[in-house]
Amino acid sequence: xxxxxxxxxxxxxxxxxxxxxxxxxxxxxxxxxxxxxxxxxxxxxxxxxxxxxxxxxxxxxxxxxxxxxxxxxxxxxxxxxxxxxxxxxxxxxxxxxxxxxxxxxxxxxxxxxxxxxxxxxxxxxxxxxxxxxxxxxxxxxxxxxxxxxxxxxxxxxxxxxxxxxxxxxxxxxxxxxxxxxxxxxxxxxxxxxxxxxxxxxxxxxxxxxxxxxxxxxxxxxxxxxxxxxxxxxxxxxxxxxxxxxxxxxxxxxxxxxxxxxxxxxxxxxxxxxxxxxxxxxxxxxxxxxxxxxxxxxxxxxxxxxxxxxxxxxxxxxxxxxxxxxxxxxxxxxxxxxxxxxxxxxxxxxxxxxxxxxxxxxxxxxxxxxxxxxxxxxxxxxxxxxxxxxxxxxxxxxxxxxxxxxxxxxxxxxx
Amino acid sequence: xxxxxxxxxxxxxxxxxxxxxxxxxxxxxxxxxxxxxxxxxxxxxxxxxxxxxxxxxxxxxxxxxxxxxxxxxxxxxxxxxxxxxxxxxxxxxxxxxxxxxx
Numbered sequence: 001x002x003x004x005x006x007x008x009x010x011x012x013x014x015x016x017x018x019x020x021x022x023x024x025x026x027x028x029x030x031x032x033x034x035x036x037x038x039x040x041x042x043x044x045x046x047x048x049x050x051x052x053x054x055x056x057x058x059x060x061x062x063x064x065x066x067x068x069x070x071x072x073x074x075x076x077x078x079x080x081x082x083x084x085x086x087x088x089x090x091x092x093x094x095x096x097x098x099x100x101x102x103x104x105x106x107x108x109x110x111x112x113x114x115x116x117x118x119x120x121x122x123x124x125x126x127x128x129x130x131x132x133x134x135x136x137x138x139x140x141x142x143x144x145x146x147x148x149x150x151x152x153x154x155x156x157x158x159x160x161x162x163x164x165x166x167x168x169x170x171x172x173x174x175x176x177x178x179x180x181x182x183x184x185x186x187x188x189x190x191x192x193x194x195x196x197x198x199x200x201x202x203x204x205x206x207x208x209x210x211x212x213x214x215x216x217x218x219x220x221x222x223x224x225x226x227x228x229x230x231x232x233x234x235x236x237x238x239x240x241x242x243x244x245x246x247x248x249x250x251x252x253x254x255x256x257x258x259x260x261x262x263x264x265x266x267x268x269x270x271x272x273x274x275x276x277x278x279x280x281x282x283x284x285x286x287x288x289x290x291x292x293x294x295x296x297x298x299x300x301x302x303x304x305x306x307x308x309x310x311x312x313x314x315x316x317x318x319x320x321x322x323x324x325x326x327x328x329x330x331x332x333x334x335x336x337x338x339x340x341x342x343x344x345x346x347x348x349x350x351x352x353x354x355x356x357x358x359x360x361x362x363x364x365x366x367x368x369x370x371x372x373x374x375x376x377x378x379x380x381x382x383x384x385x386x387x388x389x390x391x392x393x394x395x396x397x398x399x400x401x402x403x404x405x406x407x408x409x410x411x412x413x414x
Numbered sequence: 415x416x417x418x419x420x421x422x423x424x425x426x427x428x429x430x431x432x433x434x435x436x437x438x439x440x441x442x443x444x445x446x447x448x449x450x451x452x453x454x455x456x457x458x459x460x461x462x463x464x465x466x467x468x469x470x471x472x473x474x475x476x477x478x479x480x481x482x483x484x485x486x487x488x489x490x491x492x493x494x495x496x497x498x499x500x501x502x503x504x505x506x507x508x509x510x511x512x513x514x515x516x
Contacts, residue, residue: 229469277480278473282505301505323506327476355468363466365497403436 027148028053030076035059035066035092036110037084041135045079045110048137049144063087067095074101077148079131079140082111082122090125097126104154106147110135171236172202178210178243188213192221192290197387198409206236207405208281209350210243214250214257216287222257224285225302225348225407229324234279242281242325245270260285260298261333264325268300268333271326280324284348288340288411295340298333300325303354306347306373307338310383310412313374345383345412347373352404359399372397383412415464417445426454431463434471442474446481455487458514462493467501479511490514 032054036042046057058073060066062084070078078096082089089109096102106128113119114132122130129143185196198211208228216222226242228235245267249255257263263285271281284305286297297305301324307316318338323331340346354369364372376389387410415438420427426449434442449457459478461467475491482489492514494502502508 227469229473278477280469280473280476282469320504321506322504323509324472327505328510351469355466366500 026053027145027152028055030054030148031056031058031073032144033058033060033066033069033073033075033078033080035061035063035078035080035084035089037062037081041081041110044135045140048135048140052141063089063092063095066092070096070102070105071099075105076151077144078105078107079144080107080109082109082113090122090127093122093127094125104151106151108143108147168206171206171233175202175206175210175236175239176200178212178239180212184213188215188221191215191218192288193414194221194288194290195382195384195412195414196409197384199387199391199406200408201402201406203352203403203405204401205232208235208239209405209407210239211348211407211409212246216257219289219291221288221411222260222263222285223288223346223348223409223411224283225350225409226281226283226325227302227350227405227407228281229279238275238279238281241274242267242271257287259335260287260296261335264298264300264322264333265331268323268325268331269329272329275326280326282324284320288346288413290413293339293341294337295346296335296337298322298335300331300333303349303351306370307340308345308347308373308377308383308386309343310345310377310380310386311343313378315370315374315377317370340413342413345377345386345410347386348407348409348411350405350407352402352406353394353408355404356394356398356402358397364397383410386410415441417441419445419448421452421454424455425458426452426456427458427460429460429463433466433468434464434474435466435468436470439470439474442471443477446478449478450481450485453485453487457482457487457489458492459489460492461498462495464494464498465496467498472501472505472507475507475511488512492516 032049034042034045034057042059049057058069058075060069064087066078066080080089080092093107093109096107107126108129108131109122109127110131110133111122112133119130128147131140131143179200188194189196211225213221213223228238264283281300282302283300284297284302286295288295295307297318299320299322301322302320304320305318307318308314319336322333354364354366357363372390372393376386376393380386380389387408415434416431418429428445428449479489490512493516494513502513507513
């Protein structure tokens with residue numbers, strides 16, 4: 001298969017293994033355009049290539065003709081003389097490079113010139129290689145083969161990369177769909193007098209974060225944030241596993257969130273069955289109770305949840321200790337209860353907020369993170385401005401792209 | 415992550431340094447392979463010079479534990495410091511690993 005036909009087949013959903021085996025296929029069906037003003041030279045190159053087994057040879061008689069023919073046939077490779085009437089080979093080469101389909105087409109310039117300056121001029125015009133005249137059969141054959149093979153491999157990689165990028169984009173948007181929808185949030189805000197704001201930013205790779213919430217009754221909301229260890233496709237697949245477990249619980253008649261600890265124990269058991277040894281999730285889940293003014297929570301090694309008094313620098317760092325999910329078969333979790341009064345704001349976040357680095361490679365670290373939170377909280381009248389301010393401070397500090405997903409959720413009692 | 419290996423009698427000791435993160439997976443696997451291949455009864459991963467570990471890094475330690483347990487040898491994690499120590503305490507690693515804080 002030729003590079004060009006491979007390129008046009010880029011929408012075929014082929015496995016990578018197929019693409020590699022294609023590269024071993026013969027290259028003799030590739031379209032080669034031979035440009036020379038002298039019949040003898042054209043025929044000589046053609047004879048060599050024909051004898052080698054190339055079947056699709058095309059001809060042009062000068063630079064201008066080369067441009068016309070190239071557009072017509074979109075060759076996989078061009079062999080071109082320099083000195084020709086009208087537009088010469090170097091000018092034609094420069095012209096071809098300005099057109100999209102010929103950006104990477106191998107263009108081989110055929111010349112008597114051995115002067116280094118002239119050779120440099122030819123390369124600057126965009127030539128891929130220079131063949132000396134008179135024609136040396138072995139050199140022509142081997143170098144054309146090399147350029148065709150190389151180009152085909154590059155196109156194969158480009159094709160694979162494009163497909164992967166597109167698939168990852170789709171997967172990222174699917175991950176976005178795991179998050180609560182706006183309608184759900186508005187209805188909870190109204191019914192429970194809680195202002196809920198969040199920010200989610202997917203990293204370049206697929207990641208393993210998501211968060212969610214659920215109405216338990218008129219006074220109580222269940223909320224969680226979770227993060228799978230690692231990055232990439234395995235972590236992303238695991239987020240879908242975990243999300244489907246959570247949805248199953250939610251939709252199962254008779255399933256009750258008796259307590260956050262019970263919830264984590266159940267998830268841990270189920271995930272332990274599903275996950276390989278080194279994969280696990282961290283999670284924080286808790287119940288905001290507006291009647292009793294409490295936040296009771298359990299943690300599976302999550303980041304430390306914070307309770308802030310908005311408008312002040314007061315901050316309480318809660319205890320995140322607990323077995324990560326999926327590591328040991330039977331894990332028990334503690335329930336911790338914190339006062340959560342009107343005006344208090346709960347801040348849940350993923351570890352990227354603490355572990356991101358600045359341009360010098362210094363990590364934010366826990367102390368600086370807490371200071372950024374205090375600075376973001378101190379002068380805000382309404383908690384809803386907290387995340388905006390935090391984001392500004394964070395942006396001033398970190399270098400993008402982030403290495404992991406960013407999730408930040410605030411829940412403020414109004 | 416960088417590491418140095420010291421094998422004496424029946425003790426395989428790997429001293430890790432710098433950071434243990436997602437990108438060290440290959441290097442870490444290689445270290446575990448050498449550990450298993452040494453057939454030492456006692457295996458020590460010295461963490462005293464490790465500045466930072468992320469969640470993938472913790473997963474790698476679990477992987478090491480799993481591989482070593484198949485050979486019924488011992489694995490000890492030595493002297494986690496700073497952020498590593500904090501991560502261990504948050505994830506209850508003291509309950510899952512033998513940790514030598516000397």
